[in-house]
Amino acid sequence: xxxxxxxxxxxxxxxxxxxxxxxxxxxxxxxxxxxxxxxxxxxxxxxxxxxxxxxxxxxxxxxxxxxxxxxxxxxxxxxxxxxxxxxxxxxxxxxxxxxxxxxxxxxxxxxxxxxxxxxxxxxxxxxxxxxxxxxxxxxxxxxxxxxxxxxxxxxxxxxxxxxxxxxxxxxxxxxxxxxxxxxxxxxxxxxxxxxxxxxxxxxxxxxxxxxxxxxxxxxxxxxxxxxxxxxxxxxxxxxxxxxxxxxxxxxxxxxxxxxxxxxxxxxxxxxxxxxxxxxxxxxxxxxxxxxxxxxxxxxxxxxxxxxxxxxxxxxxxxxxxxxxxxxxxxxxxxxxxxxxxxxxxxxxxxxxxxxxxxxxxxxxxxxxxxxxxxxxxxxxxxxxxxxxxxxxxxxxxxxxxxxxxxxxxxxxxxxxxxxxxxxxxxxxxxxxxxxxxxxxxxxxxxxxxxxxxxxxxxxxxxxxxxxxxxxxxxxxxxxxxxxxxxxxx
RNA sequence: GGCGCCGUACCCAAGUGGCUAAGGGGGAGGUCUGCAAAACCUCUAUUCGCCGGUUCGAAUCCGGCCGGCGCCUCCA
Numbered sequence: 001x002x003x004x005x006x007x008x009x010x011x012x013x014x015x016x017x018x019x020x021x022x023x024x025x026x027x028x029x030x031x032x033x034x035x036x037x038x039x040x041x042x043x044x045x046x047x048x049x050x051x052x053x054x055x056x057x058x059x060x061x062x063x064x065x066x067x068x069x070x071x072x073x074x075x076x077x078x079x080x081x082x083x084x085x086x087x088x089x090x091x092x093x094x095x096x097x098x099x100x101x102x103x104x105x106x107x108x109x110x111x112x113x114x115x116x117x118x119x120x121x122x123x124x125x126x127x128x129x130x131x132x133x134x135x136x137x138x139x140x141x142x143x144x145x146x147x148x149x150x151x152x153x154x155x156x157x158x159x160x161x162x163x164x165x166x167x168x169x170x171x172x173x174x175x176x177x178x179x180x181x182x183x184x185x186x187x188x189x190x191x192x193x194x195x196x197x198x199x200x201x202x203x204x205x206x207x208x209x210x211x212x213x214x215x216x217x218x219x220x221x222x223x224x225x226x227x228x229x230x231x232x233x234x235x236x237x238x239x240x241x242x243x244x245x246x247x248x249x250x251x252x253x254x255x256x257x258x259x260x261x262x263x264x265x266x267x268x269x270x271x272x273x274x275x276x277x278x279x280x281x282x283x284x285x286x287x288x289x290x291x292x293x294x295x296x297x298x299x300x301x302x303x304x305x306x307x308x309x310x311x312x313x314x315x316x317x318x319x320x321x322x323x324x325x326x327x328x329x330x331x332x333x334x335x336x337x338x339x340x341x342x343x344x345x346x347x348x349x350x351x352x353x354x355x356x357x358x359x360x361x362x363x364x365x366x367x368x369x370x371x372x373x374x375x376x377x378x379x380x381x382x383x384x385x386x387x388x389x390x391x392x393x394x395x396x397x398x399x400x401x402x403x404x405x406x407x408x409x410x411x412x413x414x415x416x417x418x419x420x421x422x423x424x425x426x427x428x429x430x431x432x433x434x435x436x437x438x439x440x441x442x443x444x445x446x447x448x449x450x451x452x453x454x455x456x457x458x459x460x461x462x463x464x465x466x467x468x469x470x471x472x473x474x475x476x477x478x479x480x481x482x483x484x485x486x487x488x489x
Numbered sequence: 490g491g492c493g494c495c496g497u498a499c500c501c502a503a504g505u506g507g508c509u510a511a512g513g514g515g516g517a518g519g520u521c522u523g524c525a526a527a528a529c530c531u532c533u534a535u536u537c538g539c540c541g542g543u544u545c546g547a548a549u550c551c552g553g554c555c556g557g558c559g560c561c562u563c564c565a
Contacts, residue, residue: 031564037565041565042565043565044565084563166492167492167493168492169491216563236565237565238565239493239560239565240559241564242493243492243560243561244561244562245563245564267565269494269559269565270558270559270565271565272558272559275558276558277558277564278564302513306503306512306513307501307502307503308502311495311502312495312558312559314501318501318514319500321514322513322515323501323514325513325514326501326512326513326514327513329513332527332528336527336528366503372503372504374503374511374512374513375503375504375512377512378502378503378511378513379511380512381513382512385529389529391529392528393529451523454523456523456524459523460524463525467526472526472527473525473526474526474527475523475524475526477521
């Protein structure tokens with residue numbers, strides 16, 4: 001089955017055909033860096049991380065660009081109000097670029113913690129002022145924009161396709177306008193490409209229209225086309241950006257180049273907390289840093305990927321606790337596998353108890369269907385049940401077979417979903433832990449002597465106390481083993 | 490007011506015209522165990538918000554209603 005993607009532009013699932021064979025050019029709207037990233041960012045970027053990882057798994061050469069917005073987004077009204085970064089800078093008495101830099105790194109740190117692979121290019125808006133001015137000049141020259149008092153606006157009535165992504169019509173936009181009409185605009189839906197800097201405005205650049213700063217949609221058009229070409233494969237972002245942000249991007253880009261801008265538009269759904277939207281300006285958001293105090297990165301990743309990217313995800317402690325149990329179960333199985341791999345050998349006339357390739361196929365079918373990660377995860381659980389059953393019942397284990405299964409976990413659960421760490425600890429003989437392990441072994445030996453003497457109360461106390469510090473004893477007919485409780489990666 | 494999405498078991502969540510409605514969590518029982526833990530096995534929705542309609546056949550398509558959410562203002 002071919003890879004299909006739900007395209008917001010056509011509202012249908014469409015087979016993915018790259019513009020250049022074997023390559024994927026993808027742009028995803030990045031964060032505005034004026035605060036610590038929250039779990040909504042986590043959902044968005046983990047989802048697209050899985051998309052990019054899957055393309056790479058399929059063998060595509062991917063060029064993944066994600067902007068860092070360090071200027072330009074305003075606090076309230078489209079054209080009035082104060083730049084969010086400037087606001088933060090004033091509140092914290094910092095240079096705006098200090099604010100942007102600080103939160104850019106906060107973002108990178110959190111993404112790394114969540115196992116999100118860095119985009120190939122993370123262009124900053126302030127680093128592309130010249131290119132943005134050039135694009136605005138083209139739009140003016142082609143008659144799609146007009147200047148008033150050092151402000152440049154895009155004339156939406158000139159672009160006949162305006163509304164094709166979001167399904168909106170200009171007259172409807174007028175009727176529903178909640179914002180006071182800016183008298184400088186010819187049409188209420190016109191949007192700013194360049195804003196004149198008032199005296200005292202800290203972030204300002206010279207331009208043909210005087211000192212000012214770019215509007216909020218122009219950076220994405222500029223930077224995506226600069227690095228990916230005038231037409232590229234995929235543009236992703238949050239569903240709330242369909243209108244106006246992405247609609248405006250299309251208007252700017254296609255007006256300037258006369259070519260289709262993006263072939264597949266992908267939009268991920270929102271995170272809600274207790275059923276209501278989480279937004280930066282609502283102040284009810286949970287930062288990734290807060291979430292990571294309570295849950296492991298793998299739990300958060302698993303939680304995000306266990307629902308589809310186009311579904312809304314409700315964040316609650318119950319759901320996260322269930323997710324934690326789920327991912328622990330998956331990781332426990334992989335650990336069992338790694339342990340078994342240690343004592344496995346060659347079994348003559350071996351008959352495979354199940355077909356690993358069958359599971360790979362099912363996994364790929366799920367991912368090919370618009371990146372259906374919940375279904376893909378379900379396949380991994382089905383595989384786990386088969387594997388555990390084999391590990392339990394087989395008296396002699398066939399090493400090549402276990403290795404094949406291990407590769408499957410590493411590729412599907414590891415490389416693609418980022419749920420299974422490459423260096424998963426198998427709780428045996430790590431050098432650093434050598435002496436600790438000897439001590440545990442001594443404790444176990446003594447406890448087993450107690451058990452032989454039927455002094456179970458004391459034996460259980462030893463097990464309970466060890467359990468309190470995260471060492472779990474497992475009594476089997478062949479003897480006692482132990483493992484460290486999974487707390488991190 | 491306009492546009493759009495969603496409602497599947499106790500919870501989370503796939504499935505969107507036809508074999509037994511995935512998977513995870515939780516719960517019940519069992520194998521194993523001195524007891525546990527882990528793992529495995531069995532059970533836990535004759536039914537998919539409600540009401541009509543289309544169809545040989547619908548959770549899936551159409552219409553209406555009820556409920557929840559999002560966008561139309563910066564937001565992932």
